[in-house]
Amino acid sequence: xxxxxxKVWRIISWIKNFAKQFQHPVGFWGHxxxxxxxLGTGPRNTWTLSxxxxxxxxxxxxxxxxxxxxxxxxxQMIQQGKVTGIDHSNTMYKQAMRRNRKAIRExxxxxxxxxxxxxxxxxxxxxxxxxxxxxxxxxxxxxTFRKLYSLLKPGGTIATTYQPLYKGATKxxxxxxxxxxxxxxxxxxxxxxxxELKEFKPVAxxxxxxxxx
Numbered sequence: 001x002x003x004x005x006x007k008v009w010r011i012i013s014w015i016k017n018f019a020k021q022f023q024h025p026v027g028f029w030g031h032x033x034x035x036x037x038x039l040g041t042g043p044r045n046t047w048t049l050s051x052x053x054x055x056x057x058x059x060x061x062x063x064x065x066x067x068x069x070x071x072x073x074x075x076q077m078i079q080q081g082k083v084t085g086i087d088h089s090n091t092m093y094k095q096a097m098r099r100n101r102k103a104i105r106e107x108x109x110x111x112x113x114x115x116x117x118x119x120x121x122x123x124x125x126x127x128x129x130x131x132x133x134x135x136x137x138x139x140x141x142x143x144t145f146r147k148l149y150s151l152l153k154p155g156g157t158i159a160t161t162y163q164p165l166y167k168g169a170t171k172x173x174x175x176x177x178x179x180x181x182x183x184x185x186x187x188x189x190x191x192x193x194x195x196e197l198k199e200f201k202p203v204a205x206x207x208x209x210x211x212x213x
Contacts, residue, residue, distance in 0.1 A: 044132050044205055045070035047198055048161045049077070051209045057081045058127040061151065063116050064134025068096025071111070075103040082107070084126075086114040116144050119151070126151055130159040135181065145188035152212045158190065163205035171197075171204040178206035185210045 049070070054060065054077040065071050065085035074083045083103075087093060093113050103109040112119075116138070129148055138144045148158060160181060164173045178195045185193050190210035197206055 041066065041069050041132065042073075043200065044161055044163060045073050047205070048130050048132050048159050048207055049074055051159045051196065051207060052128045052130060052157055054078060054128060055081070059124060060084070061086070061126045061129045063087075063129070063131040063148075064137070065096050065111065066092050066132075066134075068092075068099040068111070070130070070132055071096060071100050071109055072103070075100065075108045078108060081127075082110065084110045084112065086112045086116060086119055088113065088115050116147060119147070121150055125153040125156070127153055127156050128158070129156070130161070132161045133163055133165075135160050135162055136177075141181070141184050142187065145184055145190070149189050149212055154212055156212050157209065158185075158212070159207055159209045160185075161205055161207040163200060164203055169203045171199075174204050174206045178208050181208045182210075189213075 052060075054074060056077075056079040058078055058081040060074055060078070060081065060083045062070050062074065062083065062085045065087045066089075068085070071083055071085045085096065087096070090113055093111060096111055097104065100109045100111070104111070129152055135141065152158060162174060162177050162181070164170075164177065175195075175197065178197075182193045182195060185208060189212070191213050193208065193210040195206055195208050197204055
């Protein structure tokens, strides 16, 4: 039995609208998207954090914490330090709060609903900053990386992971995107910029690591 054109169009429209939930999760379907992200983002977060050499007293910032998997992993690495996460989705804030309630009570984790552009410059800069599959949603990457440079301590490290998840994406797409981000990081003032590559399903991911002098 064939579907009518109208039904097919409705299905396509629903799929497109649901895909947007991975950029800015909202409401019930946002919670569903968050649960899907939670199933797949753990290995990417573990890999990203491995380049940061997290110390027990580090102050760490995650941009776009989503369901809070990376926040949870990072909080296990610190004792006297603190992990701050920012995300512009209230839906993801609720999921991440539930997942990290113990570390929040202990004062090891602070979650905020905020865009990176709105995060104030602190008198206590961060030792480490990382982002996992959020960089492609930043409206002005050059301005954002300049902001992150100012939020990072001299000698601090930033790690930015990107895995292209759109239909037809290839390893070459990830590598090309890494080259673009490396140039932007250098223009923002970062040094020792390097790119790591790892095979994930369904496609490879890149992590661009850099330091502030």
